[in-house]
Amino acid sequence: MTRKTVRIAMNGVTGRMGYRQHLVRSILAIREEGGIDLGDGSVLWPEPVLVGRREQALKAIAERHGLDSWTTDLDAVLADESIDVYFDSQVTSAREEALKKAIAAGKHLYTEKPTATGLDGALELARSAQAAGVKHGVVQDKLFLPGLLKLKRLIDGGFFGRILSVRGEFGYWVFEGDWQEAQRPSWNYRAEDGGGIVVDMFPHWEYVLHGLFGRVRTVQAHAATHIPQRWDERRKPYDATADDSAYGIFELEGGIVAQINSSWAVRVNRDELVEFQVDGTEGSAVAGLRRCRVQHRSATPKPVWNPDLPATETFRDQWQEVPDNEEFDNGFKSQWELFLRHVATGAPYDWDLLAGARGVQLAELGLRSSTEGRRFDVPELSL
Template identity: 65%
Template sequence: MASPVLRIAMNGITGRMGYRQHLLRSILPIRDAGGIQLDDGTRVQVEPILVGRNEAKIRQIAERHGVEHWTTDAEAVVADPSVDIYFDAQVTSRRAAALTAAMKAGKHIYTEKPTAETLDGAIELARLARDSQITAGVVHDKLYLPGLVKLRRLVGEGFFGRILSLRGEFGYWVFEGDGQSAQRPSWNYRSQDGGGMTTDMFCHWNYVLEAILGTVTSVTAMTTTHIPTRWDEQGKAYTATADDAAYAIFEVETPAGDPVIAQINSSWAVRVYRDELVEFQVDGTSGSAVAGLRRCVAQQRAHTPMPVWNPDLPATEPFRDQWLDVPANGDLDNGFRVQWEEYLHDVVAGREHRFGLLSAARGVQLAELGLQSSAQGRRLAIPELTL
């Protein structure tokens, strides 16, 4: 007897993230492994259906990876009763309408972020998912990275004692596109197309802070456009209307009710002088840790040296050598694939995915308030979201 199959319409896989992480490193490896294995030992296979507007690109990707089904007709694939799941990795401006159509057609949905351009739109999607009784999942990829998996384990084990603060540094230099090609698409720098550092990354920072620390209660942000002119994919100069950097302070309340100050700098106009493209340092009364994409190092209170400030002498302490690696203690696969597998298990079981559209709406809320905070030059409290 053949294994049951989940047919997944994948829209937006000609883009960088949709192709590399979701198709190439997630769904295709799951397919090639024979699908996901359930608790009773049976397997459920996946069958991708590639969806996009550029017929030549879609056909080429399908032929390259042995994908039988592809289409440029998104409406038809959503209306197809044999399709179980709709996945969206399009530009933000097209996402809400596509997700709405899919849920109204009874499809389970899995999507990139932000889920909508406005908080009202994101909340409406969450309400629709609740009322449609489908399984909705939102990509929370950072939480599945080996570095943050280790960091969350330290938090769960009480390593830090009372957590005091978090400091995050994210970003790298994105070339303007004149002398060297830009590493990110030009729409990222046009607010009218849904671009912007705050809109993009605050959705991530919200779920990262929630998972590591607790509830985000306020934001104070300064956003800016450091590079006002960039060049698009055709080599044409354009005005960057979206922010390319955001500097923010978040107040967070832990489950125990303790206040934590989190500072995160995000910039596409910064040159990297750190071990990884994103790093988070958490400091607590009993210890500290620094986590990146893959690595996490920690220093306990008992092993903390006593630096002494003396600007007249060069520093001789090997500060980095005084930290110890946190072991993985297990195999940590590609984070996108791991969450896909978790989501697919939830679809088969008919249960709610732990990272759904309400979580995504809180990310959109934080981005909106971050932009407002910058425009108004003040700290803004974050109201609790309910459906």
């Protein structure tokens, strides 16, 4: 087969997500499998160029994985005509400016979310990329999770009848950093650095709800900072200025009501770190990262409320597991493959910078809703 090389400037690979999910489990995993078969006798071979601010960290990653190309000079790598794609997984506050530079340099874009710190900036990126004629995509990985792929199979098969509601629970306890090291970087809890769970998670909920059930029409949210003080990577105390928990109600097309709780200050009492319960006239399902369980109308028991007697039913045992019926790849890797095919062949690709702007819009309106105590309409966006 003929090998076609696509060179990718990967900015932010020294971070946890950029390194583990995007570099190791996506790009390097694609290389280990021999590249992406384009179906025309050629294979697309991704060649990563590591970009970041910490020279020693970049050098160590490159040596660990036998990579030759790394740099701390973003401008130089964008000026390099051999670079085809720019990928960004930096901190949110640095992303918008870097994406603008990449568009001006004529690079195709693939980026983590949120794409910008505000809706105006996110829309400007989408419009600029469209005008420049570059291909652009935004990471929307949760749509590729095995549990949600099974849920999509149920929706497409008409299992639910008319869908009534969606209830989501996401989160876990992130240690404060004093007596146990925090699992998330400290900037996540500083609003001035682009932190906050609304900014982080509402873009996820937008594409999950939009992709599975329909466009979000209204939002009402309450954001809270339950843990007001945390300790950073040097074990120094700092004030948490960003929200660590958010409670949202979303009305979707068709009258579906979605309620999603997101929190880094909750202890997990569920089977997976995120779960969505979908209730419809014909059946219900609970989907997580990997599992999906269902209860059809014909098999629904008839509980009777009686607080004077202990429950004799084990409710979770009354649900049926949805089989895999296929092999599921890493969700980040699956989306990378789709985007790189889009770049190489022009294959259809839906998750672009306009989709990313919808996520920024929902986060912005969610924070405004929390501040003003109001429900807001979510206008449809266009270029």
